[in-house]
Amino acid sequence: MKIAIIGVGAIGGYVGTRLALAGEEVTFIARGANLEALQTRGIKLVMADGSEETVPRVQATADYAAAGPQDVVILAMKAHQVADVAPHVPKLFNGTTTVLPMQNGIPYWYFHQHPSKWAGSRIQSVDPTGTIAEHIPCERVIGCVVYPATELLAPGVIQHVEGNRFPVGEPDGSESERVTRISNCLTAAGLKAPVLPDIRAEIWLKLWGNMTFNPISALTRATLAGICQYPPSRALATDMMTEAQQVAHKLGVSFRVPLEKRIAGAEKVGHHKTSMLQDVEAGKALEIDALLGAVVELARLTDTPTPHLDSVYCLTKLLAKTLAAERQIEPVSSQNGSPSRALRT
Numbered sequence: 233m234k235i236a237i238i239g240v241g242a243i244g245g246y247v248g249t250r251l252a253l254a255g256e257e258v259t260f261i262a263r264g265a266n267l268e269a270l271q272t273r274g275i276k277l278v279m280a281d282g283s284e285e286t287v288p289r290v291q292a293t294a295d296y297a298a299a300g301p302q303d304v305v306i307l308a309m310k311a312h313q314v315a316d317v318a319p320h321v322p323k324l325f326n327g328t329t330t331v332l333p334m335q336n337g338i339p340y341w342y343f344h345q346h347p348s349k350w351a352g353s354r355i356q357s358v359d360p361t362g363t364i365a366e367h368i369p370c371e372r373v374i375g376c377v378v379y380p381a382t383e384l385l386a387p388g389v390i391q392h393v394e395g396n397r398f399p400v401g402e403p404d405g406s407e408s409e410r411v412t413r414i415s416n417c418l419t420a421a422g423l424k425a426p427v428l429p430d431i432r433a434e435i436w437l438k439l440w441g442n443m444t445f446n447p448i449s450a451l452t453r454a455t456l457a458g459i460c461q462y463p464p465s466r467a468l469a470t471d472m473m474t475e476a477q478q479v480a481h482k483l484g485v486s487f488r489v490p491l492e493k494r495i496a497g498a499e500k501v502g503h504h505k506t507s508m509l510q511d512v513e514a515g516k517a518l519e520i521d522a523l524l525g526a527v528v529e530l531a532r533l534t535d536t537p538t539p540h541l542d543s544v545y546c547l548t549k550l551l552a553k554t555l556a557a558e559r560q561i562e563p564v565s566s567q568n569g570s571p572s573r574a575l576r577t
Contacts, residue, residue, distance in 0.1 A: 233257065233303040233417060236324050238317055240266045240275075240292075242382040243334055244308025245390040247398070247423070249277040252287045254421035259299045260292040267294055269388030278391045301326035304414060307368075311335040311358055311522035318367040330410050331372045332400070336442050337522030338530070342432065344370035345404040348484060350533065357525035374411050375401045375431035377438050397424045401431025436480045437487060441498055443523045443541075444472045446508035447548040450518060453509060460499035468540065469495060475538040476527050482534040515559050518552045520545070 233256055237248040240262040252258040252275070260270050269275075270292035277285045293299055302324045307314060314335065321331070333339055340359040343350050359365055381393035398418055402411050411427050418425035428434055448459050448469060459465045473491050480487070489497075511518055524545045531538040 233413075234301070235259070235304045235306065235417075236261055236299055236302040237306045237308055238321070239307065239309035239313070240270065240388075241308065242384045242390060243378055243380070244306065245275060245384060245388070246277065246380065246382045246392060247306060247308065247334070247418075247421075248290075249275050249285065249287060249390060250421040250423060251417070252290060253277075253285055254417075256417065256421070258291065259302070260290060261294065261296060261299060262292055263294045265387040267292055269386070273388055276389045278385065278389065280392055280394055296320045296323035299324060302329055304417075305329060305331045307331065307333045307335065309335070310517075310519050311337050311339075312517065312519060314340070314368075315359070315361070315363045318364045321368050325372075328410075329372060330374055330414065331368055332374050332376050332414065334376055334378045334398075335522060336378070336519065337439055338526035339373075339375065339435065339522075340364045341370040341373045341375075341403060342435075342526075344373070346432075346483075350483075353533070355526050355529065357521040357529045370403070373403065374414055375403060375435065377431070377434045379438070396422065399424075399426050399428050399431065399434050401428040401434070403431070405429045405431075430485075432483075433485050433488070436476075436485050437489060437494075439523065439527070440473055440476060440487070440494055443476060443527055444469045445498055446506045447520070447524055447544050449506040449509040450512050451544070451547055451551060453512075455503040455505055455509075456498045456501045457503045460495055466495065468544075471540040472544060475531070475536070475541050479527060479531045479534055479536045479538065482536060483530065512551075512555065515555070518548065518555075520548050520552060524548065 235251055235256050236259045237244045238261040240260045248258050248260055262270055270290050274286060274288040274290050305321060305324050338355055338358060340355055342355055343353040354362060377399050379397040380395035383391040383393060385391050400411055400415055402408050407427055415425045415427045445456055445459055448465060459469060477487060508518055528538060528541055528545050
């Protein structure tokens with residue numbers, strides 16, 4: 233298949249390399265140092281065991297129109313960066329092009345074909361102006377949850393840390409021909425991509441940890457183990473996750489993993505800095521609204537009290553505002569790219 237990867241950072245580079253090695257016709261949409269590296273040296277994947285795989289010649293461009301129509305478009309940047317690229321994405325479309333977003337958090341398409349009275353609603357926190365949905369119609373989207381941990385060592389050089397799961401699913405839960413085709417394509421590239429009948433439940437399971445540990449770590453500078461092993465912060469995480477679970481239940485979502493087991497899983501990762509804490513230290517924009525703001529929005533939509541989520545959301549937004557003022561940067565980045573490190577916890 234012809235597959236375009238937009239955002240050649242840690243996850244985009246990993247997925248694109250695996251697909252290229254499997255023989256798919258991959259085009260990387262990049263710019264700056266990443267584009268130069270791809271055009272001159274190709275892309276290299278360093279595996280956890282130290283082995284290396286290289287694709288010395290890759291198709292890479294900053295020109296969406298030059299890339300031409302694609303069978304699949306993979307969006308591999310952070311949620312708050314999608315709006316910037318959205319107006320250009322239709323240049324990659326043909327009549328049947330499928331879009332595979334690979335963002336953490338509640339996606340902009342969440343209520344597309346949702347079996348509830350909120351079907352068709354827009355998530356204001358994620359797509360406040362409707363720009364994303366306008367240019368990337370929800371009808372083209374297949375849901376995906378990203379679990380691997382990867383790192384961008386240098387432009388065009390990706391380190392795989394662990395994991396290879398990319399579960400996929402149709403918004404309406406059907407096992408369509410297109411979702412099966414994408415699952416088979418990712419599987420042939422050495423990735424685990426089962427088709428799930430309820431992709432939203434998997435989104436919530438992943439989000440459960442992201443919306444809790446990322447902001448707490450950004451506010452306190454604590455690692456995952458540090459948060460989980462300090463009783464007051466562990467209790468705060470429990471309260472936040474309990475509130476989120478109540479919101480999800482009102483939206484028809486059940487969690488297949490108990491809350492304490494989810495916290496224990498984060499603790500087992502050890503003294504690792506979450507991606508949001510790494511962004512604080514690197515002076516990057518913080519991924520807040522898709523992870524936490526959207527949950528608060530859904531809480532208001534479902535009339536669910538969430539005092540702990542509300543407080544942490546307020547403090548994290550203030551942190552982002554303060555950091556932006558100190559560094560004279562915008563609170564939300566307009567840069568097109570992926571995080572240098574993407575640990576999926």
